[in-house]
Amino acid sequence: MRIEVIAAQALSGLSVGMVLFLIAAGLSIIFGTLKVLNLAHGSIYMVGAFICYTFTSTFAHVIGVFWWTLILAPIATALVGGLIEIFLLRRIYAEEMLYQYILTFGLILVLGEMCKLIWGVGYHTVSVPWPVNGSVPILGISFPVYNLFLIGCGIAVFVGLLFFMHYTGLGSTIRAVTYNREMANALGINVPMVYTGVFMLGCWLAGLAGTLMPPMSVVALGADMEVIIGCFIIVVIGGLGSLPGAFIGAIILGLLTSFGIFIVPRLAVAFGFILMIIILVIRPWGLMGKPE
Amino acid sequence: MKKMGILVSMLLVMCMVAWGIGFVPEAAAAKKKPILIGHVHAMSGAMSMYGISCATGGEIAIAEINAAGGVLGRPLKQISRDSKLSPETGLRESKDLFLNKRVDFLTGTISSAVGQAISAYAKRAKKIFIINISQSSRTTEELGHRYLFRIDTNAVPYFGYGPALALAQKWADKKIISLGFDYEMGHNGLRVFKEKYLQLVPDAKIIDELWPPLGTTDFTPYISKIANSGADAFFLSCVYGGGELAFTKQAWAFGLYDKMHAVQPCAGDVETWGKVKKGEPYPKGALATCRYPFWSIEDPKSKAFVEEHYNRVGFLPSYGAMNQYFIIYALKEAIEKVGAVDTEKIVDTLETMVLDTFVGKVPIRTCDHQAIMPTWFGIMKFTPDLPFPHITEVEVLRGESPYHSCEQIRKLRKK
Numbered sequence: 001m002r003i004e005v006i007a008a009q010a011l012s013g014l015s016v017g018m019v020l021f022l023i024a025a026g027l028s029i030i031f032g033t034l035k036v037l038n039l040a041h042g043s044i045y046m047v048g049a050f051i052c053y054t055f056t057s058t059f060a061h062v063i064g065v066f067w068w069t070l071i072l073a074p075i076a077t078a079l080v081g082g083l084i085e086i087f088l089l090r091r092i093y094a095e096e097m098l099y100q101y102i103l104t105f106g107l108i109l110v111l112g113e114m115c116k117l118i119w120g121v122g123y124h125t126v127s128v129p130w131p132v133n134g135s136v137p138i139l140g141i142s143f144p145v146y147n148l149f150l151i152g153c154g155i156a157v158f159v160g161l162l163f164f165m166h167y168t169g170l171g172s173t174i175r176a177v178t179y180n181r182e183m184a185n186a187l188g189i190n191v192p193m194v195y196t197g198v199f200m201l202g203c204w205l206a207g208l209a210g211t212l213m214p215p216m217s218v219v220a221l222g223a224d225m226e227v228i229i230g231c232f233i234i235v236v237i238g239g240l241g242s243l244p245g246a247f248i249g250a251i252i253l254g255l256l257t258s259f260g261i262f263i264v265p266r267l268a269v270a271f272g273f274i275l276m277i278i279i280l281v282i283r284p285w286g287l288m289g290k291p292e
Numbered sequence: 293m294k295k296m297g298i299l300v301s302m303l304l305v306m307c308m309v310a311w312g313i314g315f316v317p318e319a320a321a322a323k324k325k326p327i328l329i330g331h332v333h334a335m336s337g338a339m340s341m342y343g344i345s346c347a348t349g350g351e352i353a354i355a356e357i358n359a360a361g362g363v364l365g366r367p368l369k370q371i372s373r374d375s376k377l378s379p380e381t382g383l384r385e386s387k388d389l390f391l392n393k394r395v396d397f398l399t400g401t402i403s404s405a406v407g408q409a410i411s412a413y414a415k416r417a418k419k420i421f422i423i424n425i426s427q428s429s430r431t432t433e434e435l436g437h438r439y440l441f442r443i444d445t446n447a448v449p450y451f452g453y454g455p456a457l458a459l460a461q462k463w464a465d466k467k468i469i470s471l472g473f474d475y476e477m478g479h480n481g482l483r484v485f486k487e488k489y490l491q492l493v494p495d496a497k498i499i500d501e502l503w504p505p506l507g508t509t510d511f512t513p514y515i516s517k518i519a520n521s522g523a524d525a526f527f528l529s530c531v532y533g534g535g536e537l538a539f540t541k542q543a544w545a546f547g548l549y550d551k552m553h554a555v556q557p558c559a560g561d562v563e564t565w566g567k568v569k570k571g572e573p574y575p576k577g578a579l580a581t582c583r584y585p586f587w588s589i590e591d592p593k594s595k596a597f598v599e600e601h602y603n604r605v606g607f608l609p610s611y612g613a614m615n616q617y618f619i620i621y622a623l624k625e626a627i628e629k630v631g632a633v634d635t636e637k638i639v640d641t642l643e644t645m646v647l648d649t650f651v652g653k654v655p656i657r658t659c660d661h662q663a664i665m666p667t668w669f670g671i672m673k674f675t676p677d678l679p680f681p682h683i684t685e686v687e688v689l690r691g692e693s694p695y696h697s698c699e700q701i702r703k704l705r706k707k
Contacts, residue, residue, distance in 0.1 A: 002520075004520075005516075005520040008516045008519070008520060009513065009516050009517070009520075011516075012512040012513045012515070012516040013513055015512060016510055016512055016513065019510075120337075120338065121337050121338040122338040122534075123338075123533065123534030123537065125537060125541070127572065128541075128545070135545060135546070135547055141516075141519070141520070142519075142546060142547040142551075143546070144542075144545030144546060146545060147512065147545070213510075216510070216512075216541060216542060216545065217509040217510055217538045217541065217542070218509055218534045218535075218537050218538045218541075220509070220534045222507050223509070225507070226507055226508070226509065226510075257513060258512075258513035258516075261502065261513045261514055261517050262513070262516075262517050265500060265501065265502045265503070265514075265517070266501070266503060268513075269504075269505055
């Protein structure tokens with residue numbers, strides 16, 4: 001295998017992985033703090049993608065419309081998440097895990113049907129924005145600039161989140177609530193508000209992924225199911241609740257699938273699952289998670 | 293009292309006479325009673341463009357025929373119903389059309405699943421059902437029967453034999469890498485393509501087969517694999533609509549269309565590419581098949597048809613519209629030859645008929661009731677004539693070679 005080919009395949013895998021990282025990071029953060037496994041997280045990503053399409057097509061005449069959308073669409077998605085947390089999730093925190101699964105599974109169906117009602121069953125496209133359109137030669141192979149941009153976004157978000165969690169007051173508050181909810185409550189921290197905030201942060205991340213994906217793909221129903229399985233694989237490999245775990249997990253899954261396609265295309269889809277099973281057997285809390 | 297009695301009797305007699313008179317015009321009206329053609333299609337949702345287009349094609353034919361006096365003095369009437377892409381709904385609407393609305397013929401559908409459900413019912417009910425879009429070759433091959441016809445191409449020429457013949461004629465590439473969704477149609481599409489292509493170009497090889505899961509919209513790792521595979525050409529098996537758009541966007545970004553030959557059968561679909569503007573990603577230079585490239589068909593009747601379709605619904609016709617137009621005219625010809633709306637005699641007439649259409653003579657083949665519609669192919673480009681990318685250097689495949697032969701069908705039916 002030539003070095004250029006390895007590089008191209010690695011970069012392809014990383015760009016796919018970084019979009020999944022953004023969604024998985026949200027899923028992981030929500031679980032880490034709220035102890036809720038949001039099965040509907042893929043659906044929230046899909047809502048973000050549809051919101052991105054709506055903004056870019058409604059304001060298509062505005063210069064740099066995609067960049068405005070990149071700021072606004074994740075915020076709009078976070079607001080949708082906030083409504084879900086306040087009116088639905090809050091009611092089941094005290095209940096068994098089973099009710100969480102039933103509720104969030106129900107949300108998958110409800111959000112899916114709402115998207116169908118609002119945006120229809122067809123597919124929609126968003127153009128790759130200037131200046132990240134075009135391609136660059138990497139070791140002689142033409143590689144799209146947008147995919148490099150995605151890798152950059154993933155790394156930037158990871159670093160930004162780490163900084164936020166460890167070097168800001170808000171971040172410390174969130175970590176306190178994650179570590180010990182009752183003690184945080186006793187110290188006067190408004191735990192319900194932190195929960196809402198963290199859920200909204202997770203949805204903001206999903207919305208960001210939903211905004212970044214459309215230029216290189218299509219916006220359509222079914223996007224939720226397409227990503228949620230990859231996200232679960234990532235958080236199992238990396239460790240549920242761990243941000244660095246989600247990052248490493250995403251890189252591993254992206255590269256594994258990409259090289260799998262290169263070497264044994266017919267089995268490539270299985271590689272992620274096989275690794276997930278191995279991790280579950282030998283280290284169930286994931287590579288960077290903590291054993292309960 | 294007596295006066296009352298006379299009054300009531302007179303009223304009764306008048307009523308009876310009026311009622312009696314009612315029957316007489318009916319006999320006269322029977323001559324003008326319309327011949328009803330049912331049409332079950334996707335009239336709402338993502339595929340509604342096809343349903344509306346087909347219905348419109350039928351309506352145009354009906355308007356022309358009725359203006360010229362109808363068929364055997366009777367006007368034609370088309371009743372369209374929405375299948376909602378569900379076999380149960382499609383079947384229910386078909387039954388309602390046959391049993392309550394008393395349609396004489398049924399046409400449709402886009403979904404092969406709906407088509408097969410209606411076909412099975414039409415076989416039991418002994419009513420003629422003519423397919424105008426759905427492509428699964430199984431419907432007319434393994435599952436074909438006396439009352440089923442297809443005036444339309446099918447998956448064999450469109451996804452398989454057509455691209456094979458076109459590629460053999462155009463570039464005859466030896467090393468091909470394929471990509472298709474991992475489901476029945478995807479695998480069938482490649483199998484049918486290989487069947488024909490390896491016969492025409494014996495030293496050709498499918499060097500690798502890529503099968504992303506159905507519904508994949510991120511093909512990036514597959515595309516870099518294709519780009520570095522050393523193949524002369526890549527072949528997409530049954531990748532159409534949103535998945536095809538996503539693939540093309542990503543392949544375009546990787547410069548794949550400049551790197552190697554592209555065999556992308558569905559790229560010829562106006563339905564998918566009609567909204568793409570110049571500068572946006574499209575399958576540049578790809579070899580594509582097309583089922584109604586109206587821009588390259590010279591017959592003025594075709595041009596008039598395109599214009600009338602556009603005037604009626606505001607978009608350009610899909611091939612289904614053309615098919616439904618031919619179906620209405622085929623029924624007219626058959627009914628007139630037979631002299632009555634007699635299903636059995638019409639079946640006998642249709643199954644050996646040669647349709648005289650604006651794309652040439654189209655014979656209906658007796659062994660499977662499949663009309664031998666032509667398949668066109670060409671190279672995808674943008675030209676100043678049209679605002680969307682379309683096939684150019686258009687060539688046509690006529691005759692039975694793009695279809696399974698009757699011998700092959702006999703073997704399939706025996707299994």
